[in-house]
Amino acid sequence: MNLRELAQNLGLSQTTVSRALNGYPEVNEATRARVVQAAEQHNYRPNTRAKGLATGRAMAIGHVIPMSKQHEMVNPVFGDFIAGAGETYSRNGYDMVLSLVEDGQEEKTYRDLRGKGAVDGLIVHGPKSGDARIAMLDDLGVPFVVHGRASAVTTPYAWLDVNNRKAFQRATDFLLDLGHRRIALINGLEELDFASRRRAGYEEALTARGLPVTPDYLHSDEMTERYGYDTVRHLLDSDAAPTAFLVSSMITAIGVRRAIEERGLRMGRDISVITHDDALSYFKNGEEAPIFTATCSSVREAGRQAAQMLLERIANPHLPPPNRLLEAQLVVGGSTGPAPTSRTD
Amino acid sequence: MNLRELAQNLGLSQTTVSRALNGYPEVNEATRARVVQAAEQHNYRPNTRAKGLATGRAMAIGHVIPMSKQHEMVNPVFGDFIAGAGETYSRNGYDMVLSLVEDGQEEKTYRDLRGKGAVDGLIVHGPKSGDARIAMLDDLGVPFVVHGRASAVTTPYAWLDVNNRKAFQRATDFLLDLGHRRIALINGLEELDFASRRRAGYEEALTARGLPVTPDYLHSDEMTERYGYDTVRHLLDSDAAPTAFLVSSMITAIGVRRAIEERGLRMGRDISVITHDDALSYFKNGEEAPIFTATCSSVREAGRQAAQMLLERIANPHLPPPNRLLEAQLVVGGSTGPAPTSRTD
DNA sequence: AAGTCCATCCAAAGCGCTTTGGAAATGATT
DNA sequence: AATCATTTCCAAAGCGCTTTGGATGGACTT
Structure with a gap:
């Protein structure tokens, strides 16, 4: 079921149906109700690709997960970070596209993802001190938020980090x-x-x-x-x-x-x-x-917040890049105690 | 840079440029070389959404990760499974789209993902014994592969499991x-x-x-x-x-x-x-x-293979659904030994 | 010389949606 | 009754790509 068929079914134009479904004001509330109901009944869902083409927005965020070549290892924190970010995305109608990339190949992947128009924004994972990706993404003009910081980068950029x-x-x-x-x-x-x-x-x-x-x-x-x-x-x-x-x-x-x-x-x-x-x-x-x-x-909360920051940044690209520093709690558990002999050596 | 601009730049039609880049035979090799070089130079990448609209394929696979409501827990094996699957996808030009969903909500997410046309196929995670998703996906006509099995489901479906x-x-x-x-x-x-x-x-x-x-x-x-x-x-x-x-x-x-x-x-x-x-x-x-x-x-190897199976299934939807049973190795380590007292109680 | 066949290229339609720029109908105003 | 503003709807263009159905011209036959 696509928009044209749905419109025909209802005896309305595509324009009206589209507007009804997207909450535009210039449509009679009675009509809107009829449209919404028909859409539901026919299980209609607008095609993302068509919608994306028309609007120029992908409604998707890209995560590029670095993967150590050495140990074929994916940092286990990504699972939780992504779980947090995913919550924010799904609440806002965004999809998440994931690429797993060998260490160091990340730049190309970001370029591709953006070039293809597959995503509206990116989360940068695992930043190195003078990470080149930041300048590159700035250059590409993609909204992005860094999970962590790149100490050697002096230009302002959006990040969320733990202290x-x-x-x-x-x-x-x-x-x-x-x-x-x-x-x-x-x-x-x-x-x-x-x-x-x-x-x-x-x-x-x-x-x-x-x-x-x-x-x-x-x-x-x-x-x-x-x-x-x-x-x-x-x-x-x-x-x-x-x-x-x-x-x-x-x-x-x-x-x-x-x-x-x-x-x-x-x-x-x-x-x-x-x-x-x-x-x-x-x-x-x-x-x-x-x-x-x-x-x-x-790290799950970090994912939630970073995603939120990114969506806001996409909505308001001209605002100065936001930063957020989370403080870690020092929680006392059973693994610490006084030094065996308290001499200062 | 889009196709039209690139074609204008080269003094060629969009048709020819598109064909040159996609390896069609009806284009002079010299012309193709020129086109490829220009595309590279201008960093041209075809817009996925437009391409998807035109071809009807999303070039993306969906993974719906169930998330326990109770513990807000994401099973850590997903990270590795997805790493494996991601390898296969990127080798084949597919993207991976991820949705994290609370337990039990998965069905709706599958429906959405397919309805929106966001994916060409799906991997089903964490199957329950009589998992309803299998019948549903069969019904929807989406190619899918189950990681694991649903013992109570008798109709044939594609799966990969460990014994x-x-x-x-x-x-x-x-x-x-x-x-x-x-x-x-x-x-x-x-x-x-x-x-x-x-x-x-x-x-x-x-x-x-x-x-x-x-x-x-x-x-x-x-x-x-x-x-x-x-x-x-x-x-x-x-x-x-x-x-x-x-x-x-x-x-x-x-x-x-x-x-x-x-x-x-x-x-x-x-x-x-x-x-x-x-x-x-x-x-x-x-x-x-x-x-x-x-x-x-x-589980990483499982991801690799499941993804491979899915891509083949997408390419050949009429073939009978493939199954693969992996055997686990019993590796002896330091955590086992004879029972303390070998009496049989 | 006329016809045939390739090789090479192109114009235009179409994918499913949004959005612009009206048009028609309704109700309010004079 | 005529005018005007609103409300409600629509036709058509456009997003960037693929693909169909030719067009063109040169090489080859006969």
Whole structure:
């Protein structure tokens, strides 16, 4: 059933039917009711492609998900982020088109998506510090919102981010207050902006107390379970084994815990762990008694808000690009405790 | 830059330019080369909507991801499944459109997606035993492939599934061989077809040896970490505590491990655990020495293949619907061992 | 020299919708 | 009764592409 048939059926012109369905005022309410009812009855849905052609809007938002070539890995936070964004889209009649792309190929995909006219706007995932995509998208004139930031980019652009620096600074401070002095950072890939900000927060907290940053304690890799396990296992073997770990992802923290418990040690008593927690739905940290002390920030909520920002930006392209900084909560759980011996080394 | 402008630029008709770019034979190779070069130089990309309107094909596949209302949870396997499917799509010039929908609302979304003409085909996720969507999609005449099966549906339809029954039967047998007699099943929601098949395999193995199925050992819920933890914690408190657990998801198995270790017990020595492992990229079970004994089947590969099946089905709608049954590997890891006391109770 | 056949190109219709620029009918105003 | 403003509707153009049904001209036959 298409518009022409529906109009014929009703003995009306396409114009009137179209207007009736799209809520234009120049149509009699009685007529409109008739049209709406007929449309429903015939299960009529306007063809997106035709509508898009006519209006010049795709009613779709593009998400380009980077996929690590190395581990064939898709960051698990995307699932939740997209779930949040999807809520906003479906409330507003937008579709979501997804492309999974190998690391570094993202630019071409953005170009394609826009060139083809497949999307009205884009969400940029996993920004690097001086991410080239931002300039490119500005250049293309596509509305976009970055999930995260690109510290080295100075031109204004729309972003939504968690205050990663502050979160990790506070977490480090918390560990320092507990007497820990040998704190290792099990970070994500530091080419990613969020990871470098977390590191900055960590280092800031240390230097604020006049403590040195020990290179041996700094680790950076893709946030798999295995990475957490291997790294901590190795670190616990070293001469000056850390008494505390600051971890960038829940998944990695699981590996960290595995390495600790394998040693017969207990989290919160022998070794302290703080992890960042994106509040993934299938991996709740626990409400009443969280397993991990964690810096919490719901990535799903971030998805909701980023999508909202993007839709507003599409509606008002001339407004200055909006920014939003979400603060992470430092939630105390069972994985932290006073340093075993509170000497300052 | 659109086709008309490009054609004007070249002093050719739109027809010729279109044909040149789409590889039709009735155009001089020299002309084609000129056209291709100009298109590249001007960064020309045909407008998908216009192309779609003209051809009647959307060049897009729809995925409708069910989202549990209860836990706001998106099953983490979707990320990997979609990553696999995405590979196939991008190789074939298809886009992927994603809708996240609350449990039970899926039907309407399928209808919409098809009615709007937004997609050429659909992947059906999370089928229930007598899933109504299959009849509906058949009715709508949309090509589709089900990831999983709907046991109660008797009409032929296209599906790709893991042999869940056999996998869990073998896993149960394996535990029985090790002398375990009190084996609990920590299953997913049994309204989902895969879960009921797993249960069937489990029960089959027990009854084949003349062993009873103990209702207290049967558990079914959304596969969160917490669910595994809570359930096992509770079971270990009971009079006839199980000596082995058969778990439906890696994430849940993490919770199971947590509960076990919290008791001061050790997996593989005091308690045996087998889990199904979807080979999620960020949560590898470990190559050389797997943590868990597991029934392994890559959901990413499933995505790749399901997408391939769908594209072929779109190309040849009259062929009988294809089916594919993947076998899971039973990989022995460190989480299983002989039953503590090998008496048969 | 006339007819035939390719190879190469083009004009125009059509995909299903929105939207512009009226037209017809109705009711209010003089 | 004539005029005017409103309301309500419509015909047709246009969005950017594909595709049908020729047109054109050169090479080849006969």
